[in-house]
Amino acid sequence: MTGIRATLKRGFDRLERLLDTLFGSDWNPLANLGPLGWFLFWIVAGTGIYLFIFFDTGVVNAYQSVEWLSGSQWFHAGLARSLHRYASDLLVVIMLVHLVREWSFDRYRGKRWFSWFTGVPVIWFVYMSGITGYWLVWDKLAQYVALTTTELLDALPFFAEPIARNFLTPESLSGRFFTLMVFLHIAIPLLLLLMMWIHIQRIASARTRPPRGLSVLTLVALVIVSFALPAPLQGPADLSTIPARVGLDWFILGLYPVIDLVPPSVIWTGAMLITVLLSGLPWLPPRKEAEAAQVFLDFCNGCARCEDDCPYAAITMVPRSDGAPFPQEAKVDPDRCVACGICMGSCPSSTPFRRSGPLITGIDLPGRTLERVRTEVITAAADLSGPGRVMTIACEHGAAGVPAKGRVILPCVAMAPPSLFDFILSRDLADSVCIAGCAERDCFNRLGGKWTEERIARTRDPRLRNRVSRERLLTLWAGPSERGRLPEALRDFSARVAVLGPVPKKTSLAADDEGTADLGLATKDNPT
Amino acid sequence: MKERLHHLAMGGVVTLVLCFGVALLSAAPAWQSMPENMALLRLSFTHSGDRSASCRDRTPEELAKLPPNMRATQVCDRRRPPIYVELEVDGKVIYAASSPPSGLAGSGPSRLYERLLLPAGPHDLTVRMRDNPASDVFGYEATRKVDLAAGQSFVIDFRKESGFVFE
Ligand code: HEM
Ligand code: SF4
Ligand code: SF4
Numbered sequence: 001m002t003g004i005r006a007t008l009k010r011g012f013d014r015l016e017r018l019l020d021t022l023f024g025s026d027w028n029p030l031a032n033l034g035p036l037g038w039f040l041f042w043i044v045a046g047t048g049i050y051l052f053i054f055f056d057t058g059v060v061n062a063y064q065s066v067e068w069l070s071g072s073q074w075f076h077a078g079l080a081r082s083l084h085r086y087a088s089d090l091l092v093v094i095m096l097v098h099l100v101r102e103w104s105f106d107r108y109r110g111k112r113w114f115s116w117f118t119g120v121p122v123i124w125f126v127y128m129s130g131i132t133g134y135w136l137v138w139d140k141l142a143q144y145v146a147l148t149t150t151e152l153l154d155a156l157p158f159f160a161e162p163i164a165r166n167f168l169t170p171e172s173l174s175g176r177f178f179t180l181m182v183f184l185h186i187a188i189p190l191l192l193l194l195m196m197w198i199h200i201q202r203i204a205s206a207r208t209r210p211p212r213g214l215s216v217l218t219l220v221a222l223v224i225v226s227f228a229l230p231a232p233l234q235g236p237a238d239l240s241t242i243p244a245r246v247g248l249d250w251f252i253l254g255l256y257p258v259i260d261l262v263p264p265s266v267i268w269t270g271a272m273l274i275t276v277l278l279s280g281l282p283w284l285p286p287r288k289e290a291e292a293a294q295v296f297l298d299f300c301n302g303c304a305r306c307e308d309d310c311p312y313a314a315i316t317m318v319p320r321s322d323g324a325p326f327p328q329e330a331k332v333d334p335d336r337c338v339a340c341g342i343c344m345g346s347c348p349s350s351t352p353f354r355r356s357g358p359l360i361t362g363i364d365l366p367g368r369t370l371e372r373v374r375t376e377v378i379t380a381a382a383d384l385s386g387p388g389r390v391m392t393i394a395c396e397h398g399a400a401g402v403p404a405k406g407r408v409i410l411p412c413v414a415m416a417p418p419s420l421f422d423f424i425l426s427r428d429l430a431d432s433v434c435i436a437g438c439a440e441r442d443c444f445n446r447l448g449g450k451w452t453e454e455r456i457a458r459t460r461d462p463r464l465r466n467r468v469s470r471e472r473l474l475t476l477w478a479g480p481s482e483r484g485r486l487p488e489a490l491r492d493f494s495a496r497v498a499v500l501g502p503v504p505k506k507t508s509l510a511a512d513d514e515g516t517a518d519l520g521l522a523t524k525d526n527p528t
Numbered sequence: 529m530k531e532r533l534h535h536l537a538m539g540g541v542v543t544l545v546l547c548f549g550v551a552l553l554s555a556a557p558a559w560q561s562m563p564e565n566m567a568l569l570r571l572s573f574t575h576s577g578d579r580s581a582s583c584r585d586r587t588p589e590e591l592a593k594l595p596p597n598m599r600a601t602q603v604c605d606r607r608r609p610p611i612y613v614e615l616e617v618d619g620k621v622i623y624a625a626s627s628p629p630s631g632l633a634g635s636g637p638s639r640l641y642e643r644l645l646l647p648a649g650p651h652d653l654t655v656r657m658r659d660n661p662a663s664d665v666f667g668y669e670a671t672r673k674v675d676l677a678a679g680q681s682f683v684i685d686f687r688k689e690s691g692f693v694f695e
Contacts (some may be wrong), residue, residue, distance in 0.1 A: 023539035024531065082551075089550045144561060154641060158631065162641040165572055168683045169695045213535065221543040229551045242681045244562040247555040258560050 082226030113282035130252035155264030343413030388498030400436035573686035581662035
């Protein structure tokens with residue numbers, strides 16, 4: 001299992017690097033599968049509503065209305081029909097790739113189970129939406145779908161009268177049954193939307209909109225294809241015949257041939273087993289996760305930065321419980337905290353400069369405290385020598401996630417507060433810092449890369465202090481398949497830093513007055 | 529900006545190729561759900577097995593114990609017997625089975641939905657049903673000569689009033 005996962009992960013990483021060069025890392029479609037899924041859903045919903053204006057819901061007239069709108073009305077209603085269809089097909093592709101990708105990147109186990117678990121019913125609802133849609137066209141394909149589906153459903157002990165009897169003869173199909181299908185084709189997609197919404201409830205600021213450029217590319221491509229290859233119609237349904245040969249939509253109906261070939265009991269058992277197995281995957285086996293973050297009220301002023309920065313919505317601000325003169329305090333939900341440490345990096349109290357007493361911050365990881373990280377940094381410095389010393393602060397999921405001299409590996413680079421970089425430079429532990437995270441397009445911890453960039457660009461709190469020269473920081477966003485690139489990048493950087501010389505002593509002395517990260521003072525993040 | 533144009537162009541091509549691929553697989557290759565030159569015969573109907581065989585007269589003592597308004601002279605099983613159906617095509621029995629009653633208590637009618645593939649062409653069909661386990665004669669029987677076209681859907685239904693119906 002871990003072997004397959006590692007191979008797939010490397011495969012994705014390689015392919016995504018290629019797509020980075022074609023689309024740019026921000027428009028990379030593989031890094032935007034979830035948002036693309038939402039985008040496609042809205043295209044399908046919009047075109048569906050438009051089609052409904054022209055669609056006749058009667059058994060006899062349904063086909064005629066689709067034929068009419070695909071024919072003389074091809075330039076608007078016909079376009080809407082093709083878009084409706086191809087966007088649904090693409091949604092299936094996107095969804096399945098998204099599933100495999102989340103699996104191979106291992107972003108579904110342990111406390112991240114929720115999105116996976118709620119994604120499983122999404123699969124069912126996507127397929128059911130598509131199947132009921134094909135039914136409405138009432139062409140030969142619809143007839144095949146209707147017959148195969150009802151015969152499969154009749155194998156379940158739910159229906160008194162076999163529903164397949166509705167399709168025995170031309171006389172047996174009632175308008176009422178058809179109305180029910182129309183209703184289902186509206187109700188099921190609405191439930192799908194509800195499931196998609198639930199799916200992202202446990203992650204903070206989930207991306208449901210792709211970057212504009214990628215949306216434009218996708219929509220334009222779908223429109224071109226819809227005009228070039230309009231969705232076909234396969235002749236009106238005729239219940240006195242059997243559509244023996246049908247052009248199949250392999251995305252939505254790809255399993256129908258299997259239904260034709262295998263007894264219904266096997267199909268249902270298989271579907272149930274796969275559903276249960278997929279749902280249980282986050283616990284097969286569960287991931288051993290480090291202990292949840294812990295709040296130290298003496299060092300928390302209730303600034304809510306940690307709440308803003310936690311990618312898993314694990315922190316809430318609650319009324320103060322210790323009588324301190326602040327309205328709020330941070331509270332961690334241990335069931336959601338994956339111990340990424342990003343909150344520690346966001347807390348104004350997280351400053352390694354303090355000298356007296358134990359180093360405690362407002363929010364800390366019990367398994368990897370700020371104090372320990374400081375010690376690790378000091379230890380790693382001992383391995384560095386010569387001009388142009390580079391200390392690497394690495395994320396365990398990126399290219400630099402393997403132990404090396406002069407390197408400290410964290411669960412996420414955003415766990416390092418900007419003051420840690422300041423500390424390394426002004427304490428002369430190194431001449432420069434390389435911040436090595438996941439590939440730019442997508443961070444394992446969702447938002448770590450973004451927060452780090454913004455903090456050192458001084459646009460997000462806690463900001464990097466002005467006295468830290470940007471030239472001495474290298475950000476290196478690279479996935480695990482780019483490990484080979486690392487030594488050279490570090491060598492180049494080291495050479496550039498060697499030219500700069502050591503960090504000027506004056507500022508490094510001034511740094512030490514910064515001993516206080518305690519309440520009040522810390523909130524202001526006093527910029528110099 | 530120049531980079532963005534490059535991304536629009538290259539990304540556009542990739543997206544377009546992907547969407548074309550999707551559109552192509554959205555209607556092809558075709559699926560042959562049934563062999564060529566065959567017709568589908570479906571034998572499907574609903575009929576209740578005859579419970580009368582399970583009925584017996586109540587003894588006078590039993591009747592006396594019942595309240596006067598409930599003194600029906602016969603008691604029958606709630607459960608219905610299965611129905612037994614046979615289909616003969618060109619002199620050969622190709623389907624013969626009994627269908628159990630429906631419902632938890634078995635008090636509902638038997639329901640039948642059978643798919644049978646037949647080669648296109650002329651056939652002699654004979655269908656019979658026995659709904660009372662006490663007798664071994666078929667209470668219902670019908671014969672029909674048919675000429676089935678390839679891909680035709682042919683149905684044998686049953687109505688209580690008129691017996692077997694060929695459609
Ligand atoms: C129409 C189908 C789907 C849509 C539109 C969708 C959408 C999304 C979105 C928007 C995100 C958040 C991305 C982000 O902001 O980082 C996400 C994350 C995720 N999805 Fe889906 N999803 C779909 C289906 C599925 C399915 C079928 C599964 C698996 C069974 C799944 C598993 C996950 C997982 C594991 C995450 C990551 C959660 C985390 O980072 O902790 N999704 N999805
Ligand atoms: S470590 Fe902090 S940021 Fe990360 S999940 Fe836990 S509470 Fe959220
Ligand atoms: S002081 Fe630290 S722990 Fe308290 S709310 Fe702010 S970031 Fe969170």
